[in-house]
Amino acid sequence: MQTRKKYIFLTFLASWLLLFFFGGDQLRRFAFFSGRKAEARRNWPHWTDRSLLKSFAVPEELQSDGDPSLPSPRERRAARLSVYKNSRCRMETCFDFSRCEKNGFKVFTYPRERDQPLSESYSKILSSIERSRYYTPNPEEACLFILSIDTLDRDHLSGQYVRNVDEKIRGFPLWNGGRNHLIFNLYSGTWPNYTEDLGFDIGQAILAKASFYTENFRPGFDISIPLFSKDHPQRGGERGWLSQDSIPPKKKYLLVFKGKRYLTGIGSGTRNALHHIHNGKDIVSLTTCKHGKDWEKHKDTRCDKDNVDYEK
Structure with missing residues (x-):
């Protein structure tokens, strides 16, 4: 038994010596880089700890809803994020304040196209802006731009869904990648998924939208608005209850x-x-x-x- 152990040990030692002499460069290089990696790993900042990093896919993203005809949660999330390519936009990075310095806060609405359908709700929005003291018919004076394309309803199954928006806005000389533009949206996606795919790239435009996903909302840049019906009045009725130094305001309904x-x-x-x-x-x-x-x-x-x- 002792002799057998001795032969096994000598065989292992001979194999190791042969490998070291004939493949020594590779072994020494491996040992060198292993040492360097270990040293670098010790010097990494704490925020690179693997336990703090998000995995490539959460379990929910790998599961389907049981219906192969419907997109998976991972595909739905990708569809939502694909529209928000400039997801890091903030006022200081995606808005040109120099346009507002000379003439103040002036808003320009794009001219209406004859063959372009316009919903009653979007028509009210444009009319309200054009009747306000902030409106300017001169784009050179404008600080903010509003499209004449109706983007309120971005449900593919809706009769008010406007197609080829990407192609149209790219042809506008004032578009400039969406900078200093404000886009309104009430509905997006199609039942039952209601993804936030608007069907076009908003670029650096500010989005005023109802029912935002929190992961897509850009704080201090986008605007969350309530969902309103088409019979919502364009102008208010009686004067409000807010009076001087009335904080919180007196209201019948909270x-x-x-x-x-x-x-x-x-x-x-x-x-x-x-x-x-x-x-x-x-x-x-x-x-x-x-x-x-x-x-x-x-x-x-x-x-x-x-x-x-x-x-x-």
Whole structure:
């Protein structure tokens, strides 16, 4: 037994000596670089710790919804981010303040094209701007630019969806990659996914949008706006309640919401949770369950009463 161990040891030693003499350069180079890497790793800043780095894909991104015809969560996220190529835009990096220095805050709206469809809601937005004291018909004086292309509804299935927006805006001499432009959007994507794919690259433009994804919202640059219906009045009614030194302002209502209460899917959890703050006095939440063709399959015990209150 001792003799066998001795032969095994001598064989291993001979193999190692042969490898060292005939492949010594490679071994020494490997030892040298291994030492350098170990030294560098000790000197790396703490923020390169692997435990602090995000993995290439989270488990949710690798799972599908069970329906091969629908995009996976990873594909949906890629679609959302593809529109926001300038995701690091801030006012100091993507806005030219020099345009505002000479003439102050002046807004120019692009001329309407005869064959370009325009929704009632977007027409109200443009008209409101053009009637304001900030409007200028001269683009040379403008600090901010508003497209005449209706971008409010970016649902591919909508009859108000404007096609080939990318091609059109690239042909505008004032576009300048979107710098100093403001784009309005209320709806994006198509049910049931509602991705934030607007169908064109907004470039360095500011986005005023309803229902932002937090990961796409650029703080201090983009503007989160409420979703409003087409019959929303262009002008206000009675004067507001805000008076001098009235902070907080005197209001009859603190919060009001009227809309669909999605029973399943995106938004359902949020709207169900918000129901519990309704008190019928200064906080009013009116929702209807009537959404989609099969809403009755998912109706809950609150639906009948909610639908009646909504219709009042």
